[in-house]
Amino acid sequence: MTILAVTACQSDSDAATADPIWFEVATTDEQHWELMRRIREVDPCALLPRSALEEHGTVREVRSGSAMIAGCRATVDGESAPLELTWTLAWAPGGSEVDEDRRVGDVSVEILDPSGESSANEVNACWVTAQFPSMTQILLSVKGPPAVDTCAIGDExxxxxxxxxPASPPYGTSPDSARSVLTGADPCEIxxxxxxxxALPAAENQVVHLCRVEPVPALTIGYEYQVETEIMQDEIVILDGRQVFAFGFGDGEQIGYTFVVGPPVAGDAVPTVTVLGGDHSAVERARDALMKKYPAP
Structure with a gap:
């Protein structure tokens, strides 16, 4: 496979500098770990710059956003109505391939159009996914009034x-991106x-901002952005002078803890660390180690 063929929509100079990691299929655990590390280093807001958004109206806002750390969102005042857009960079494990509608070089594109499900008073939403050969996916959603062809906008x-x-734009490429203590962080590093x-193989058990510990489901560690008032909780406990959101499920067999690790980074959303699982002692050890690694903001 040649990068020139894959990036047919780019200039020859752009294709020559394309990062091959997005076009190579990871087959080993080491390759999967490296791919996830590289995804965490990409500035998501740079993937859809303001210049592209401005073709559909006046850009009101672009900011890091959504629960996914590798995500960005924008509000655009279109010709007839405002548009809400979100996009996320993710890695899809086996079995999560897109249902291809068209191709751009070696990139598969799927358009999910829930046509006919919107009424005159509801939001019309369309989801478009681009999947690279590495199984790296760009997930784009476009929302607007029913009269707006959100799928046509998303497809464009x-x-x-x-x-x-393919240029692997690092954080800071977009003036709209925001960093937090979790930017680029590996949830398995602790x-x-x-x-x-x-838990291995990585292809079946790991995702970019979520770490699963062997034996599954002994322990899971997640990094994300959440609105503090919406964090799952049964109660709030104070540990080492710090507020921690505690919850349980499965009739108490599973426990979890979430704590804030920095100031707001995406509107009202704050960076959080969540530890949960069925091995209560392991969950608590991980919680304590992560609270030490990420002191209270």
Whole structure:
């Protein structure tokens, strides 16, 4: 496979500098870990720059957003109505391939159009996914009034991240991106300190901002952005002078803890760390180690 063929929509100079990691199929655990690490380093807001958004109206706002750390959102005042857009960079494990509607070089594009489900008073939403050969996916949603063809807009806009990702734009490429203590962080990095082992193979058990510990479901660690008032909780406990959201499920067999690790980064959303699982002692060890690693903001 040649990068020139894959990035047919780019200039020859752009294609020559394309990062091959997005076009190579990861087959080993080491390759999967490296791919997820590289995804965490990409500035998501740079994948759909303001210049592309401005073709559909006046850009009111662009900011890091959604629960996914590798996500961005925008509000655009279109010709007839405002549009809400979100896009996220993710890695799809086996079995999560897109249902291809068209191709851009070696990139598969799927358009999910829930046509006929909107009434005159509801939002019309369309989802477009671009999948690279590495199984890296760009997930784009476009929302607007029913009269707006959100799928046509999404299908056009997806061309921008398809063209931008091969350059691997780092954080700071977009003036609208925001960093937090979790930017680029690996949720599995704490495991050596607590004597835990990641669940393998990585292709079946790991995702970019979520770490599963062997044996599953002994322990799961998640990094994300959440609105503090919406964090799952049964109660709020104070540990080492710090507010921690505690919850349980499965008749108490599973427990979890979530705590804030920084100031707001995406509107009202704050960076959070969540630890949950059925091995209560392992969950608490991981919680304590992560609270030490990420002191209270």
């Amino acid at each position: 806009l997806i061309e921008s991240p398809i063209a931008q990702l 495991l050596p300190e607590i004597g835990a082992t990641p």
